[in-house]
Amino acid sequence: MILDIENLRVSINAKGTRTPVLRGAHLQLEQGKILGLVGESGGGKTMVCKAILGVLPESARIESGAIRFEGRDLLAMPARERRGLLGRSIAMILQNPMTALNPVFRIEDQMTDVLRLHAGLDRAQARARALEMLTAVHIREPERVLRHYPHELSGGMCQRVVISIAFSCSPRLIIADEPTTALDVTVQHQILRLIRELQRKTGTSVLFITHDLGVVAKICDSVSVIYAGRILESGPVERIFSSQHHPYTQALLDAAPRYDRPDTALHPVSPELREQLAREAEEFDRRVDREVAHA
Ligand SMILES: Nc1ncnc2c1ncn2[C@@H]1O[C@H](COP(=O)(O)OP(=O)(O)O)[C@@H](O)[C@H]1O
Ligand SMILES: [Mg+2]
Incomplete structure (x- = not known):
């Protein structure tokens, strides 16, 4: 396991109130593989990436968790040593x-x-x-x-x-945060193919962030689905695209553009499902509050 994120909770202070943005997120990326982190905008994907790189905004606070890179917790590592990993052992590809x-x-x-x-x-x-x-x-x-x-x-x-x-x-790990989102569709395909090709050639592990399950299908080995800072589901790509999956993953699958039927392009996540996910997130926050109060 090159990257192993466990129970990562991050909150942000906005106008005096702390809002959770990552709620016990967990991710596991195997050596030499591409893990897709997928979810809609605002789900916390970039926060995960910033937490790994140690570049969270000033207003953010890590409440709990571990981010193990090659077995060592980055959050417990001396700052200087951690900075030394950036660029050399861990590299970034950004959206723009x-x-x-x-x-x-x-x-x-x-x-x-x-x-x-x-x-x-x-x-x-x-x-x-x-x-x-x-x-x-x-x-x-x-x-x-x-x-x-x-x-x-x-x-x-x-x-x-x-x-x-x-x-x-x-580098041993590359984090790519929506690397093709800002590009034309035809260029997107070329860039995806290129990342996959270089990854295969070099054996580098990649954390690939996207809002598009179609992109996940093209280049990832496994996938984790994130919503409101919670990982709803993780598994090998084939499994996500086959049978049982979380209703949110199904909604994302339905929302992916169908090249054969462009008229059916958008089936947004239903309001009922959003409400349910929001309730689950609140329940998570209450449970954490109770635990903190008892500690
Ligand atoms: N600098 C910031 N200050 C306050 N809130 C932020 C900041 N950056 C992100 N957020 C909030 O954190 C949540 C997760 O954002 P982000 O990780 O950027 O989502 P994604 O990358 O999945 O679109 C969102 O609700 C967003 O509004
Ligand atoms: Mg983002």
Whole structure:
């Protein structure tokens, strides 16, 4: 198990009141696999990712839980050591490649800086490695792309660069937070295929965050479904798409665009189901309050 999150509770302070955003979330990612974390917007996916990276907003507080990376709890690790893992052992691919890249530096500088810092290469070695990585993400004129600034490239091209940077230091875990959401549909497919290809080639483990179960089906080995900060269901991808699953997962399945029948595209989660899930979340909060009061 490369990543093992257990009973993670995170709350956020908004105007003096603490609201739970993660309610005992648990995730397990096996070495060399892709785990999909799927759910609608606001479910807590990015919070999970920020908790792993140790970049939660100031207003957030971790109430309980463990985030084990290769068996060691990141939450109990000295800050300096934890920071040392970022970029080197754990890399990120974000939703918007334009914000992931620094607009004022050429692609070459951004790629070689990372390689010099995290892989200890000198300038010439870093440049050679950058060219190699751009070729690996199927960029045809890597020499030319190195000279460009991010705004001179398309969104899809920028995401290829970001992916090449993420893989360039041979991280053991990559966290991809909705990496294709900001891209055109055709580019989305290419980028998904690319992530899968590099993952297979390198054996890197990936936590892949998305709101789209169709995307999960394409590239993930297993999946966890999140709603209101609770993991409703986890399992191998084949199982989620076959028989028994949680009613919320079914609603997400129904909401996924059907390419064969675009007119039936949206079956939103029913108000009854939302109410039930909200009740369960409140029940969870009450149980935690009782436990805290008794402790
Ligand atoms: N900086 C913040 N301050 C206050 N609330 C936040 C902040 N970021 C996220 N939230 C709240 O936390 C919950 C989970 O958000 P998030 O993890 O971003 O969801 P997702 O990534 O699944 O769309 C949401 O209810 C959101 O409103
Ligand atoms: Mg998000």
